[in-house]
Amino acid sequence: MATMREVAKLAGVSVATVSRVLNQNGYVNQETEKRVKEAIQTLNYKPNEVARSLYKKSSRTIGLIVPDISNPFFPELVRAVEDVMNIYDYTVILCNSDEKGDKEKEYIDILKQRYVDGIILTTNQLTSEELSDINVPVVVLDRPLDHSFPSVVANNYEGARMATNYLYKQGCRRIAHIQGPLHVVNALERFRGYQDEMKSLGLWDETLVFIGNYQMSEAKIATMEALTNQKIDGIFAGNDVMAAGALKAAQQLGLRVPEDLAIIGYDNIPLAEMTTPELTTISQPIYDMGAIAARLLVKKIEGKPIDQIHHVLPVKLVRRESTR
Amino acid sequence: MATMREVAKLAGVSVATVSRVLNQNGYVNQETEKRVKEAIQTLNYKPNEVARSLYKKSSRTIGLIVPDISNPFFPELVRAVEDVMNIYDYTVILCNSDEKGDKEKEYIDILKQRYVDGIILTTNQLTSEELSDINVPVVVLDRPLDHSFPSVVANNYEGARMATNYLYKQGCRRIAHIQGPLHVVNALERFRGYQDEMKSLGLWDETLVFIGNYQMSEAKIATMEALTNQKIDGIFAGNDVMAAGALKAAQQLGLRVPEDLAIIGYDNIPLAEMTTPELTTISQPIYDMGAIAARLLVKKIEGKPIDQIHHVLPVKLVRRESTR
DNA sequence: CTGAAAGCGCTAACAA
DNA sequence: TTGTTAGCGCTTTCAG
Numbered sequence: 001m002a003t004m005r006e007v008a009k010l011a012g013v014s015v016a017t018v019s020r021v022l023n024q025n026g027y028v029n030q031e032t033e034k035r036v037k038e039a040i041q042t043l044n045y046k047p048n049e050v051a052r053s054l055y056k057k058s059s060r061t062i063g064l065i066v067p068d069i070s071n072p073f074f075p076e077l078v079r080a081v082e083d084v085m086n087i088y089d090y091t092v093i094l095c096n097s098d099e100k101g102d103k104e105k106e107y108i109d110i111l112k113q114r115y116v117d118g119i120i121l122t123t124n125q126l127t128s129e130e131l132s133d134i135n136v137p138v139v140v141l142d143r144p145l146d147h148s149f150p151s152v153v154a155n156n157y158e159g160a161r162m163a164t165n166y167l168y169k170q171g172c173r174r175i176a177h178i179q180g181p182l183h184v185v186n187a188l189e190r191f192r193g194y195q196d197e198m199k200s201l202g203l204w205d206e207t208l209v210f211i212g213n214y215q216m217s218e219a220k221i222a223t224m225e226a227l228t229n230q231k232i233d234g235i236f237a238g239n240d241v242m243a244a245g246a247l248k249a250a251q252q253l254g255l256r257v258p259e260d261l262a263i264i265g266y267d268n269i270p271l272a273e274m275t276t277p278e279l280t281t282i283s284q285p286i287y288d289m290g291a292i293a294a295r296l297l298v299k300k301i302e303g304k305p306i307d308q309i310h311h312v313l314p315v316k317l318v319r320r321e322s323t324r
Numbered sequence: 325m326a327t328m329r330e331v332a333k334l335a336g337v338s339v340a341t342v343s344r345v346l347n348q349n350g351y352v353n354q355e356t357e358k359r360v361k362e363a364i365q366t367l368n369y370k371p372n373e374v375a376r377s378l379y380k381k382s383s384r385t386i387g388l389i390v391p392d393i394s395n396p397f398f399p400e401l402v403r404a405v406e407d408v409m410n411i412y413d414y415t416v417i418l419c420n421s422d423e424k425g426d427k428e429k430e431y432i433d434i435l436k437q438r439y440v441d442g443i444i445l446t447t448n449q450l451t452s453e454e455l456s457d458i459n460v461p462v463v464v465l466d467r468p469l470d471h472s473f474p475s476v477v478a479n480n481y482e483g484a485r486m487a488t489n490y491l492y493k494q495g496c497r498r499i500a501h502i503q504g505p506l507h508v509v510n511a512l513e514r515f516r517g518y519q520d521e522m523k524s525l526g527l528w529d530e531t532l533v534f535i536g537n538y539q540m541s542e543a544k545i546a547t548m549e550a551l552t553n554q555k556i557d558g559i560f561a562g563n564d565v566m567a568a569g570a571l572k573a574a575q576q577l578g579l580r581v582p583e584d585l586a587i588i589g590y591d592n593i594p595l596a597e598m599t600t601p602e603l604t605t606i607s608q609p610i611y612d613m614g615a616i617a618a619r620l621l622v623k624k625i626e627g628k629p630i631d632q633i634h635h636v637l638p639v640k641l642v643r644r645e646s647t648r
Numbered sequence: 649c650t651g652a653a654a655g656c657g658c659t660a661a662c663a664a
Numbered sequence: 665t666t667g668t669t670a671g672c673g674c675t676t677t678c679a680g
């Protein structure tokens with residue numbers, strides 16, 4: 001890797017001049033500019049980003065903290081963030097927090113030590129007080145915190161009501177809910193949406209609620225148990241992975257889906273089209289969420305005006321085969 | 325963020341001394357060491373990694389280039405790499421190449437500009453000549469290149485023979501193959517394994533081979549067509565995603581799986597357990613592959629001796645419900 | 649329009 | 665055992 005000094009020498013100018021043509025700031029003679037550009041070409045010079053970062057206190061890098069990239073909801077989100085950041089010439093450091101506040105904090109420190117220009121957080125173990133002294137632009141994605149940071153979330157509450165109501169309209173009256181971990185805000189909101197809808201339908205019964213922890217295996221076990229002990233004709237699962245688990249349980253018990261039991265998931269991850277029957281689900285604009293968050297972060301970093309701080313994206317029902 | 329100078333001032337010593345206690349090199353008085361440590365504590369000092377990188381020409385960061393994180397094979401691989409790198413205090417920059425040589429090259433340049441200490445490549449668009457002047461430690465993962473770089477791959481050829489032979493032993497005689505994109509080395513090897521096994525079984529017939537491009541939808545369409553035009557009693561799909569597509573096609577045509585048609589996939593991604601029937605598949609130790617590659621890279625970076633340069637990990641057959 | 653020089657925060661000789 | 669100094673490669677005043 002050639003250095004700027006070498007380019008300068010070859011072009012017969014000072015490093016300051018090279019820097020000027022590189023960053024297109026300051027005045028520089030047409031002639032010299034051409035010579036410098038040639039030198040850059042022949043040496044295949046690429047500026048050293050580390051040196052640049054040290055001076056600028058900014059690294060054209062952002063941190064992206066997700067709970068776990070192997071959770072099928074996140075790959076698309078991560079991809080979207082990477083795509084957008086790539087357009088703006090930022091690089092992304094990926095961090096898996098496993099929903100642990102400690103790991104999140106640790107990563108935030110590590111990222112700050114590297115002069116990241118911003119952080120996208122997909123997590124909510126940290127309170128906003130703990131984040132208050134972070135002094136790096138932050139955008140919160142998928143997991144709302146409070147109103148102190150720009151955020152991009154989908155309308156979990158509405159989606160849950162929509163799902164529950166759809167099952168009702170399909171004729172279900174004993175509608176169970178398999179809930180995700182309630183310390184995860186969106187799981188809580190989905191539960192609330194379900195609860196409110198059931199109440200307004202006059203169908204609320206707390207024994208219809210089960211814990212699935214966003215895991216297929218746990219959801220399957222919980223569903224097995226629920227289905228054998230209760231009369232249930234519809235299930236609203238807190239995510240698609242749990243819906244797949246519920247589907248398995250139903251099939252194992254010899255129930256027909258959707259005839260005997262309707263199932264609806266949440267997220268619309270690729271898996272939802274791969275099961276048989278395919279899953280009816282609430283679709284979140286996952287890619288858009290990531291892309292919007294990334295754009296928001298870039299604007300914050302560059303100090304550009306932000307028209308809207310909090311984005312609540314609409315969700316929609318995708319009818320497939322697991323409901324009538 | 326406090327700087328070293330501030331720590332030095334507070335402790336009443338020179339920055340050199342602070343550096344010494346920080347890096348535990350050189351001699352330093354017990355007393356002063358204590359004072360320095362206190363100062364570090366009270367200021368909550370964290371060394372500036374960028375400055376450190378500039379001097380050391382090393383950033384405790386590695387680049388991980390994958391084709392596409394949304395392809396369900398990669399999240400687990402990425403997770404493994406991140407986990408291991410995290411243990412050794414390295415940070416990972418994620419790059420999606422979409423199998424494009426240009427993007428790969430571009431990312432490699434960007435990574436080098438940032439003084440990454442190493443790169444893990446999960447791709448094979450670049451020839452080893454193009455990579456020869458890279459002068460950064462590289463480990464090749466999942467997609468073998470040639471023998472110039474350390475590599476970690478699973479035994480694709482054996483896996484394919486195993487899958488094909490298993491279908492044969494289950495009584496299948498007209499065994500089709502849905503192949504992945506042949507410019508992807510592992511897809512090619514799986515095809516070769518299938519071909520060789522079919523030949524040695526005396527069953528080889530080139531009209532039994534279809535293109536699925538590692539995509540569910542394409543595999544579904546190809547299977548539909550194949551199934552209506554041909555007599556086929558077994559399908560070996562180049563990956564699980566395509567196996568899921570084949571399964572859908574079969575079900576849509578009213579074929580029973582595995583009774584009328586046996587299907588076997590490849591990869592053993594989580595999806596394989598979510599379909600009904602669950603997919604019999606060839607299991608690759610995905611997490612291990614990532615972890616071994618990461619360990620290999622760390623050893624290369626730290627100049628430690630490497631006992632084995634090329635790792636070909638064994639695969640195994642996982643019997644589930646899509647075969648008899 | 650251009651160059652010299654200082655400095656981003658850290659590390660590693662070299663002296664003391 | 666400690667401080668001084670130079671320098672990693674770049675950017676930006678400040679003089680010319």
